[in-house]
Amino acid sequence: MASQLGTLYVVATPIGNLDDLSKRAIDTLKQVQRILAEDTRRSQQLLTNFSIRGSLTSLHDHNERQRVEQVKAWLAQGDDLALISDAGTPLISDPGYVLVNQLRQDGFNVVPIPGPCAIITALSVAGLPTDRFCFEGFLPAKPSGRRKVLQAMSEESRTWVFYESSHRVLECLKDMNQVLGAERELVLARELTKRFETVISGTCEAVMAVLSSDSNQCRGEFVIMVKGLPEVTSAPPVSPELLLQELLPHVSTKTASQIAAKLTGLPKKELYQMALGLKP
Known part of the structure; x- marks a missing residue:
């Protein structure tokens, strides 16, 4: 039965220049049994320009949920459908998410026909x-x-x-x-x-x-x-041994271990013993 199911094609349409509508998109819109459009009047102008005589059905923010069962019925009887928005790629800040999400969950075939996206x-x-x-x-x-x-x-x-x-x-x-x-x-x-x-x-x-x-x-x-802000990268951890080597020529062993403990979080006793081992 799955092979008899229709396919929903998600078709990108021009965001301005009509020449941006791909040949694949035109061929798809000509072959499907029905076209789901955000604004049927606006989409009719696009279809007329390319001599596409598809049957238009509205699918917009206010009726999308109500359309899902009807769309599933059309696909179940073997009809191929296309989803278009007023301009650009459907679902990108345009209707279609509810429909596509439900169709994919129910095992229907959804195919992208890529093209313009603002x-x-x-x-x-x-x-x-x-x-x-x-x-x-x-x-x-x-x-x-x-x-x-x-x-x-x-x-x-x-x-x-x-x-x-x-x-x-x-x-x-x-x-x-x-x-x-x-x-x-x-x-x-x-x-x-x-x-x-x-x-x-x-x-x-x-x-x-x-x-x-x-x-x-x-x-x-x-x-x-x-433009994003530059990422703040943390400085690499300081080697306690290197830190002590820098401090010992200038301060006492006790002071060096205290400073190193404060900067590294390591125990003072451990650092004191390390400092003793570094002294000539």
């Missing part, structure tokens, strides 16, 4: 360390909640990334300036792959100044990337 697109041109990074999605809309998250992330050593909307971006930068400090380095990417794509690098204060002086820079969709 986080990765932004990081690829930011010039920030990308060997390690963390993603925070959208920060809280309320200032108090936003500042709380910023404070919690303030000492993060990895590059950290989050999305922000046009009507909150300037207020968010002001909070960042207050919590992280004016000199914290960050990169703001706006309208990626679109006509007015902008990538601004600099200190928090400098980036905020750019947006404050040009209202056009406050429009669109934003990815904000913050």
